[in-house]
Amino acid sequence: DAGITQSPRHKVTETGTPVTLRCHQTENHRYMYWYRQDPGHGLRLIHYSYGVKDTDKGEVSDGYSVSRSKTEDFLLTLESATSSQTSVYFCATGNVRLAWYEQYFGPGTRLTVT
Amino acid sequence: AQKITQTQPGMFVQEKEAVTLDCTYDTSDQSYGLFWYKQPSSGEMIFLIYQGSYDEQNATEGRYSLNFQKARKSANLVISASQLGDSAMYFCAMRVFQGAQKLVFGQGTRLTINP
Secondary structure, eight states: OOOOOEEOOOEEEEEEEEEEEEEEEEOOOOOOEEEETTTTTTEEEEEEEETTTEEOOOOTTTTEEEEETTTTTTEESSOOGGGOOOEEEEEEEEEEEEEEEEEOOOEEEEEEEO | OOOOOOOOOOEEEEEEEEEEOOOOEEOOSOEEEEEEEETTOOOOOOOEEEEEEEOSSSOETEEEEEEETTTEEEEEEEEEEGGGGGOOOEEEEEEESSSEEEEEEEOOOOEEEEE
16 A cells, blocks of 8 residues: 545536646655546556656546646646546556566546536 | 457356456567556455566465466466455556556456355
8 A cells, every 4th residue: 555645536527627636645656647447448547757847648648737746746637627537537656666566546536527 | 569458358256266367468578567456346446466577486465366478478367266355347457668667457357256
């Protein structure tokens, strides 16, 4: 357990409004990730971070932006929410130890865009 | 391109039987890792087991073992003596390095354990 919390855990918002999801970790892991999970698609990577202020796009990044100003916090922003962004969002952290790589997930945020 | 394939959308197994969940992967990298995660109906993602590409022995964690066949590019999860609490969605994932460490996920297998 990497001590990952996500807030909010549930959110309902209207189309066109901006939304920010927060991920907080207590383990000082270098890597942080945002995924979305939709039926039939498994988990898809939205954005990731490999250090403070170092971020990059994943496979489904359109309509999303991220920021990481501190090691422990990774924010995901939906600039103008659309119904297609209704999903469950998972934050994860990753840590490399010798030949071992570990990745742990937060509890998820269920977002509904009406 | 790196890809994970889980060909079993759903499986039904009797309690106490052993279960094998299939996972095949595609990568041209020499160094990679394979994970299995469990997602119960409550929604959280639980790490089960990890196998590195250079590990010669199959990984084991309690009732879970990973049957790693490198030449066949398969990394099947074996659950021994299944329990009702094993009913969940199971995801296979592969660690790749593309500028940073990332995981590529399969689509998952829904396992149902019948009493």
